[in-house]
Amino acid sequence: HKAGLLGAVANLVAIPLTTFVIMPLEALALGFDLVGLGAPFWWLTAKAIALLLAVAHGVAASPMAVMLAPAVPGGLFAVILVGGLWCLLWRSRWRWLGLGPVAIGLIGIASLAPPDIVVTGDGRHVAVRTPAGTMALLREGAGDYVRDVLSESAGYDGTLEAIAKMPQARCSTDLCAVTLPRGGRDWHLLVTRNAMLVDRPILERDCAAADIVISDRGLPWWCRPRWMKIDRRLLSRTGGLSIGLESGKVHTVHRPGDAHPWIVRRRPRTAGQL
DSSP: OEEESSHHHHHHHHHHHIIIIIHHHHHHHHHHHTTTOOHHHHHHHHHHHHHHHHHHHHHHHSTTSEEEOSOOOHHHHHHHHHHHHHHHHOOSGGGGGGHHHHHHHHHHHHTOOOOSEEEOTTSSOEEEEOTTSOEEESOTTOOHHHHHHHHHHHTOOSOOEEGGGSTTEEEOSSEEEEEEEETTEEEEEEEEOSSOOOOHHHHHHHHHHOSEEEOSSOOOTTOOOSSEEEOHHHHHHHOSEEEETTTTEEEESSOTTOOOTTOOOOOOOOTTOO
16 A cells, blocks of 8 residues: 655645646736737746646655555544544544544554565466565566555565565476465465466375465365465455465455445356356
8 A cells, every 4th residue: 555645745835836826827927928928927937837846856756755554454544534534523622632543543554564465356466475574476577567556555665576586485387386484384375377277186285285375267176275275266256365474364355245336246157057
């Protein structure tokens, strides 16, 4: 999750500057252009726009401009929202009590544990947190958009390396087996790398040895990991996933009761359908 910290401060300068200086100067410049005297006003307009751009570039270049954090739970967001509304709606000194929930929410966001595994909704892209604290990506050739989405979801501001290059990974052309030490134990992750079929004895053995199996296709029933099997069927119901290994928490994009028109639901089969 990417949050702008200085955007509101920049707008305190940019909005009045645009409304009360730049726009009136442009109107005057256009009006005086009718008699050939608009040049001084265009010069002032250019200087005002240059100041506006300087503010924008200064804020964007600040290390405090953007904060990356893991996806914020709905509860923390609600606490901050309630505190902010309390500050805005009350007009007496009671309004400052709303700063308490806001502070609690911000502290909660700052203390969020980043996820150890992030899976996109189609199952094609998987990012894992390495023992060194960096993030590694399953598909090294993934585009910038996918990399940005995974980095923001994990609250990671750095370069995504390749899972296949991790010392804890053993990868073939079809599968990657990764060992992630967390919470005093080793978690074993198995990820498919392509759509090629893997011989049943090999896949069944590797599934049984893994805690989590992730694939962008439907996995057979005999693939039985110790904890989670994340395949196309599961992801069609949950959307993308983030997993915290130590806490055992799994966060999903789709929530129960979601009725957004862009969510494709699998229709249940009726009698007589193949």
